[in-house]
Amino acid sequence: xxxxxxxxxxxxxxxxxxCGYNNLQTQDEGVKAAWSEVVNQYQRxxxxxxxxxxxxxxxxxxxxxxxxxxTEARAKVGSIQVTPEVLNNPELFAKYQAAQxxxxxxxxxxxxxxxxxxxxxxxxNFRDLQSQLEGTENRIAVARRDYIEAVRVYNTTLKxxxxxxxxxxxxxxxxxxxxxxAGENAQTPPQVKF
Numbered sequence: 001x002x003x004x005x006x007x008x009x010x011x012x013x014x015x016x017x018x019c020g021y022n023n024l025q026t027q028d029e030g031v032k033a034a035w036s037e038v039v040n041q042y043q044r045x046x047x048x049x050x051x052x053x054x055x056x057x058x059x060x061x062x063x064x065x066x067x068x069x070x071t072e073a074r075a076k077v078g079s080i081q082v083t084p085e086v087l088n089n090p091e092l093f094a095k096y097q098a099a100q101x102x103x104x105x106x107x108x109x110x111x112x113x114x115x116x117x118x119x120x121x122x123x124x125n126f127r128d129l130q131s132q133l134e135g136t137e138n139r140i141a142v143a144r145r146d147y148i149e150a151v152r153v154y155n156t157t158l159k160x161x162x163x164x165x166x167x168x169x170x171x172x173x174x175x176x177x178x179x180x181x182a183g184e185n186a187q188t189p190p191q192v193k194f
Contacts, residue, residue: 020162021170027154031175032084034147039082041140042100048136049074049107052129056114073099073106093176107133151175 053070077099086092111130155174157163 020157021166024154024157024163024166024170027150027157028175031087031147031150031154034143034150035084035087037143038140038147041136041143042077045103045133045136045140046074046077048129048133049103052110052126052133055123055126055129056110070103070106070110073103077103087175088173090176 049070077096080092080096080099082096086096114126114130151174158167158174
């Protein structure tokens with residue numbers, strides 16, 4: 001009878017702790033999928049940039065510095081190989097995020113330059129590209145939010161029972177929480193002039 005009770009208790013412990021393991025596996029894949037969506041949206045933005053730069057080139061030949069800055073920032077982003085392992089390498093993760101932030105700043109400079117060219121702003125190709133890029137920036141924001149939430153859920157599970165049991169054996173580290181920084185003008189309200 002005693003052996004039966006011990007066997008039943010051992011089975012219950014294994015069964016209950018196995019549920020946490022499956023949960024962690026599911027959440028780990030969710031983090032990877034969310035990060036893949038962030039990278040997917042970054043790639044969409046990178047694919048739109050050459051068309052935007054070429055459209056602006058025709059109107060703003062004297063603004064070469066800004067155009068070169070955008071092109072170089074895009075090249076820097078493209079030079080970093082993004083694999084699922086980037087999530088487990090904080091240095092590479094930070095390097096990738098810094099490159100994306102530099103590209104965002106370069107694009108803001110490009111759009112600031114276009115304010116000087118009313119004929120460019122009225123060009124249909126430019127407006128279409130600008131609209132697509134703005135939509136992509138919104139998609140990036142949503143993908144970042146989803147990634148942050150997936151990481152929060154995963155890391156919380158690692159720190160609570162029964163996930164803490166699995167964290168001590170198979171899942172040794174948290175996923176990095178991305179630090180998506182706001183631009184320097186994010187705290188300043190925009191001025192609207194008519």
